[in-house]
Amino acid sequence: MAFEGPVQDLIEEFGRLPGIGPKSAQRLAFHMLTIDTEDARRLANAIVQVKERVRFCVRCFNVAEQQECRICRDPRRDPTVLCVVEEPRDVMAIEKTAEFRGRYHVLGGAISPIDGVGPDQLRIKELVARVGAEDVAELVLATNPNIEGEATASYLARLLKSMGLRVSRIASGLPVGGDLEYADEVTLGRAFAGRRDL
């Protein structure tokens, strides 16, 4: 049985969000009925603001509030090193490590032949144009270590190495705090292949 009017509308809207099923949507909608009007207004306003104010950086395609994102505007960042990632959320994940001081380029996805996503649907042309126009010496390919991410990294390495750049790929292997016994063969094999001197 469906609820009436605004409650049902809210359940349906929540149900369209990624990872939210019908039951979760219903629980969220009923939670909204219990919170203060001011809290609900603040939530609604935050959603409207993010749609009206946030855009993509014209240079790296990270999320930004101005023409260029905070990282591209920062003169302390090394302009000679570009880290290529699939999505803006990957930029945040790498920034949290505080290990990388260069700039980024967000592709907007990964090559996925099975899904019909090819290089033309990603911001690869923009990356090549950036490399040609800016003083870039090294590219770090930080796409995900899955089939799509590996295919994208392989494609980019072949394309960009011919331009005389140093192209590197982030390492993959065992997680810190992990246990060798439970590691899968692919991950453990890569950890060995990428071992380094101490």
Added chain:
Amino acid sequence: MRRPGSRFGGRLEPFSHVDLQLYAGRSLDIVTQAELVTSFAPVRADFALSACGSAMVEAADHLAQEDERSNRLFLLLLEGLRTLALSPATPSAVLDGYLFRLASVAGYHPHLDACAACGAPGPHDVFTIAAGGALCPDDAPFDAHPLDPAVTGLLRRLLGGPLSDQRDAPEDPRVRRAAAALVASYLTYHLGRPLRALELVER
């Protein structure tokens, strides 16, 4: 499957040959154990191989029937991925051989040596996808284009030999492209839809 906390880690990735223990669920089965047999790592690491592997997996996925055992299809897919993992000089040729043989395994065997309509022994130089192969002069449509004998010869080799024979095939690129286009059209016709991964295969 891809969460860092998953106990299956990189075992359950596309292209992986795995030995699974499954718990029968109401709609979908639940994976309770997974052991990796082969990961086909070279196919994952190279874009050209990955595109061909994706087309193989996509075609097998469309032709395999839910809850139906298909040993021949499974073994053909394994042969295809194994051959790609050897980093062949012309991976697209391996893919073409796989797709043409897959059509045969799925029940759409292309007739190349006898007329697909009346069975008259060949060779015949007209190939019609809708008829399922070569047609004799009596059965061929009056406006059908004859097929280059070199293309017919290549199609015969694609269908008959092991996929490893296609690895370093020295065929004329023109003949290779014509055969590839015909194989793709043949499979698309019988699948009822094009293979998306084919668009990214380098010829």
